[in-house]
Amino acid sequence: MLTQEVFNSLLDTADLNQLKLELNRLPAVDVGDYIAELPPEKRAIAFRLLNKGQAIDVFEYLPNEVQEELIHALHDSQVFHLVEAMSPDDRAQLFDELPAGVVKRLVQQLSPTERQATATILGYPEYTAGRVMTTEYVRLRQGLTVGEALSKIRLSDRDKEVIYYAYVTDDNRKLVSVVSLRQLLFTIPDTYIGDIASDRVLKARTEMPQEEVAQLMKRYDLIALPVVDREDRLVGIVTIDDVIDILEEEATEDIQKLAGVSGGDEEALSHPRVTITKRLPWLIANIGLYVGAASAIAPFQKTIALVPVLAVIMPILSNTSGNVAIQALSVTVRGLGVGEVTPKDTLQILRKEILAGLGTALALSLSLGILSLIWSPANERWVALVAAAVMAINVLVAASLGTLLPMALKRLRLDPALISGPLLTTILDAVGFLTFLSLISMALRVFG
Amino acid sequence: MLTQEVFNSLLDTADLNQLKLELNRLPAVDVGDYIAELPPEKRAIAFRLLNKGQAIDVFEYLPNEVQEELIHALHDSQVFHLVEAMSPDDRAQLFDELPAGVVKRLVQQLSPTERQATATILGYPEYTAGRVMTTEYVRLRQGLTVGEALSKIRLSDRDKEVIYYAYVTDDNRKLVSVVSLRQLLFTIPDTYIGDIASDRVLKARTEMPQEEVAQLMKRYDLIALPVVDREDRLVGIVTIDDVIDILEEEATEDIQKLAGVSGGDEEALSHPRVTITKRLPWLIANIGLYVGAASAIAPFQKTIALVPVLAVIMPILSNTSGNVAIQALSVTVRGLGVGEVTPKDTLQILRKEILAGLGTALALSLSLGILSLIWSPANERWVALVAAAVMAINVLVAASLGTLLPMALKRLRLDPALISGPLLTTILDAVGFLTFLSLISMALRVFG
Missing domain, CATH: 1.10.357.20 (SLC41 divalent cation transporters, integral membrane domain)
Incomplete structure (x- = not known):
């Protein structure tokens, strides 16, 4: 990993080609840290060196205040691409912090699907399952075969946060059962998913407090938990990386309050x-x-x-x-x-x-x-x-x-x-x- | 979920058939909690009601002292099955707690593979990557195609803790690259895995302190991290559920020491x-x-x-x-x-x-x-x-x-x-x- 000092000297000596190479090669989280620690006036310069895919990934790792600053510093079209590509839960968190005027302008530019996803999440109170969930998950209709399910998963957006579980719903989007990618892979393609999916699905209601969600997932060693509304309809999933953040936040809060x-x-x-x-x-x-x-x-x-x-x-x-x-x-x-x-x-x-x-x-x-x-x-x-x-x-x-x-x-x-x-x-x-x-x-x- | 009271009344009224049904239907972690909270003399009775698969799962969730008690209370052949089926890291933890004589007897009964796996883990100091890793992972040789890799994964033991990543090693078992199940699934079967696997693999050395392992996995949102020895040979993986336990332990320790x-x-x-x-x-x-x-x-x-x-x-x-x-x-x-x-x-x-x-x-x-x-x-x-x-x-x-x-x-x-x-x-x-x-x-x- 390159140190902050090496980065800075590359940026200062204007050896931008070398810097560009490094910034696009490193893990997004490291580049995010590097950009966040730069003086504000240099952040946009460094960020513009990222190619499109890396820029999208890095943007999600930046602290909200740096995201806001970049939104003001970058071209509108670039901002639009970044915000459109964010996962809905991270986007909701950013919108929480931005001035209302900026949010309104950004929301207008979003595609209908993404706009809906963000609106859904922002509709739930803070620190609940509804607020920390993502709306990117794989949903399968009842009656598919394993082969059809795998094709559906293959065709689905590769960005879906977790494809290791797929959730089976009925015609009213009610959550019926769950099947793991592992199960699908181990089963003959023309088996019906109904025959292998488990109908004892652990799930959270949207209003469940986030620490209960985290405790539940920890207890049952789950890497994703489906979230349903009052009518038992599937609305999102909470993923394991959110659980880790929640548990750490809760521990920090306990230490500080004590x-x-x-x-x-x-x-x-x-x-x-x-x-x-x-x-x-x-x-x-x-x-x-x-x-x-x-x-x-x-x-x-x-x-x-x-x-x-x-x-x-x-x-x-x-x-x-x-x-x-x-x-x-x-x-x-x-x-x-x-x-x-x-x-x-x-x-x-x-x-x-x-x-x-x-x-x-x-x-x-x-x-x-x-x-x-x-x-x-x-x-x-x-x-x-x-x-x-x-x-x-x-x-x-x-x-x-x-x-x-x-x-x-x-x-x-x-x-x-x-x-x-x-x-x-x-x-x-x-x-x-x-x-x-x-x-x-x-x-x-x-x-x- | 059945309450402890209902369980107890079933056990007390000797309605063992009903109890057996419930115990084999419920998640293993819940049954583990129920058995751990029973008075010692009733634990073996309840445990014997479990069918083989459930018994193996429940056993891993029991606290070490209850495991030890059951080892003394159950038949030798049953004990052997339980211990043989434990994942190597959990088994190492149990052996740490048991009297030396009992460990010796149990080790002699283990199959050579499982004995080796446990010995490897016990060979590393406590609170290091080597001690918390599991030796159950999917390893692929270089030069396989995606189709061959998927077949290999299908044939591998379904109990492998994580099959969502497969690790590619050279002829000396040196870790070369990593490929996710997701990537394999999205790629045409006759592609070589070398063409899609990533050679920028994050890994931990066996002696890395467990909290550093946890911080690394948290930072890079990993659900598994490969562990290598000094010669860079793959020896195990640390999984996300261990990370959660480590982070919670560290937070508890900080709170208590403060x-x-x-x-x-x-x-x-x-x-x-x-x-x-x-x-x-x-x-x-x-x-x-x-x-x-x-x-x-x-x-x-x-x-x-x-x-x-x-x-x-x-x-x-x-x-x-x-x-x-x-x-x-x-x-x-x-x-x-x-x-x-x-x-x-x-x-x-x-x-x-x-x-x-x-x-x-x-x-x-x-x-x-x-x-x-x-x-x-x-x-x-x-x-x-x-x-x-x-x-x-x-x-x-x-x-x-x-x-x-x-x-x-x-x-x-x-x-x-x-x-x-x-x-x-x-x-x-x-x-x-x-x-x-x-x-x-x-x-x-x-x-x-």
């Missing part, structure tokens, strides 16, 4: 403005919430002045029980995310977390107890006992909340990752500090 | 003992580290006794800068995980984080400053100024460390997720508390 980055899917290289917008609201909200936790401490300033070792112990208490909570939370959210557990497993997981939590609580409260003993002046040794007790309770509460809160959200059909790490640790701090300082104050009144 | 769950991949429903083993060492190590942070506070007990509002401010300072760090850390680790960024982007990301961090620092230090003003008694208003300044510095340090540390680990070819959230927040607390309390003490000496 860390308190809202909206999910922030890119490491996005604009600082995006970064601030996605993170700052969370931080401010969290300081706001933390005021609650801190207000729990504020009235105890006299207690702290009397027993300043508390200021050493409290951060450890807060930090450690926060860690316990985030461990339980992350394992539960991820378990829900990959479909390994469901809310009906709540009690079983809670039981495990509490059993493990008991061991953890013992070990941690012992550690904190010993440390408190070391740090406390001789007349405040009793603080160690209180610290150890509160630590044990806090750890158990932390492990339980880390399990119960995401489970409850999931049961309410909300996103379990809504309960982020920062939110949970703030709640725990409020509870933990209040308990700890109240107990210390009481002890001071009794013994002090 | 939360301080070591070893990765803890299951939400694992035994409490496993939970303790994977989480407690981290927590104890963290308390150990935190002693450093707390020791930074301990010498300042007198300062705290003089200015107890510090005990209210410090947890907010710690919590907020911890959150900033975890946000930056999670976005960077995930960006590295999905291959969106590499260490060479460090400066660019750092620039973004610091720019965004400046805005964040301003907003957060303002918030903390105001809160400190409200909580402080009239003669300690100056504390608010120090708090605001330290908050601003801490936020910038947090955002920078959250970016730099995982990037540095990646550059050292270590796992970027090794720097977990808990570890990073502890470091930040130590630095933040020390700065804050030192500044306050100095101010006390000057103004007090």
Whole structure:
């Protein structure tokens, strides 16, 4: 693979013939990356060096904003060819991003079939099967023979995203059965496809959320899944490359939400403005919430002045029980995310977390107890006992909340990752500090 | 799909004929789940109801410990059939888990081909292309025609995991080119495959780490990738369903490591003992580290006794800068995980984080400053100024460390997720508390 540097030097020294040769020889995804990383003014120059087939392939791999830029920079006729040749799902995604005026002009130039395909996809809500499907698939009528089916497949557009499965429909386009290219190939040509096709077809309704589609295809090892409308008519297929993208997106969203980055899917290289917008609201909200936790401490300033070792112990208490909570939370959210557990497993997981939590609580409260003993002046040794007790309770509460809160959200059909790490640790701090300082104050009144 | 309850009632009422019918009709993965969830003593009963083909399919979907249990419970001849029919990569994974004695006995019964296939896979280190590949693929010799190739594919074992690509090798088994079933189907039978096969074959060496294999296949939208040894000889293929599993595993590991769950991949429903083993060492190590942070506070007990509002401010300072760090850390680790960024982007990301961090620092230090003003008694208003300044510095340090540390680990070819959230927040607390309390003490000496 050529490096960006070599490309750039070819472009800069205007050795365009050599560059053209390389750009048309390389995989489209690599050329797409190269063009996307060029300074905007050079992108159209590089893109014009591509021959027609490569240009179509490369265009689909470009980020939406670069596609938009090229649409403005290239001749209308070239733009029309590119957009007409895009697969309908990618085209729908591009149209989502473009200004309405540009979309209108492009749609008018599309052939009726392609226009219809895009309209269909854009008609479904985002993040559903209808939106991520493609309308390019092989459909066979009932009653064909294997030989006829193979001829039909041979005659079909070679661009069809997946021809490894063909879907058999009745006269009303209702999905009846599925047959794989492999089966067709292994069967004598004059067999009827009805005799070999399987009528136990897994399918998704257009409104199925994309993560359920992905989980279904993962579970049954499918490389394509047919999508049907409410009348059970075949309208598209979801392909395995979309599944990979969906699963990665969902995992990224979980990771970011757990860390308190809202909206999910922030890119490491996005604009600082995006970064601030996605993170700052969370931080401010969290300081706001933390005021609650801190207000729990504020009235105890006299207690702290009397027993300043508390200021050493409290951060450890807060930090450690926060860690316990985030461990339980992350394992539960991820378990829900990959479909390994469901809310009906709540009690079983809670039981495990509490059993493990008991061991953890013992070990941690012992550690904190010993440390408190070391740090406390001789007349405040009793603080160690209180610290150890509160630590044990806090750890158990932390492990339980880390399990119960995401489970409850999931049961309410909300996103379990809504309960982020920062939110949970703030709640725990409020509870933990209040308990700890109240107990210390009481002890001071009794013994002090 | 039948529910677990219906199954259980069929099994309990001994309506075995009905149950047998259902079990042989349903997808193997569903039957596998059902059997795995049965109490151990009933698993063998249910498994014996499966007919031979279904038994083979279901067996591959069972968790390794259930497979092991069935191996002990079933007749030797039945076990032999099951193990012989497994795909070599799944079999290698099972052998990894079984006691050496059982493996030895099973290996002796395998046919020479299957024994060789398993030995090959087990010869490669875990988490490499060699270990996750399957040795079932279609290999064609150079010089065949399309018609001959199709006949060869028709005659090949129908169980070959992927027949959608066929790999062309020379007389030394060296990988020469690749041809898709689709291409073969679209071409006149007496064309030579050499004329249509592509010699620009993407491939993985056996020692390539599994996550690189997955990223490569994702990038180029491949449903199979050939694996070659050091002499460039074809030894297996990695299929798309393995890629999905690898990507999910890697994401889970990132999520768990970020939360301080070591070893990765803890299951939400694992035994409490496993939970303790994977989480407690981290927590104890963290308390150990935190002693450093707390020791930074301990010498300042007198300062705290003089200015107890510090005990209210410090947890907010710690919590907020911890959150900033975890946000930056999670976005960077995930960006590295999905291959969106590499260490060479460090400066660019750092620039973004610091720019965004400046805005964040301003907003957060303002918030903390105001809160400190409200909580402080009239003669300690100056504390608010120090708090605001330290908050601003801490936020910038947090955002920078959250970016730099995982990037540095990646550059050292270590796992970027090794720097977990808990570890990073502890470091930040130590630095933040020390700065804050030192500044306050100095101010006390000057103004007090």
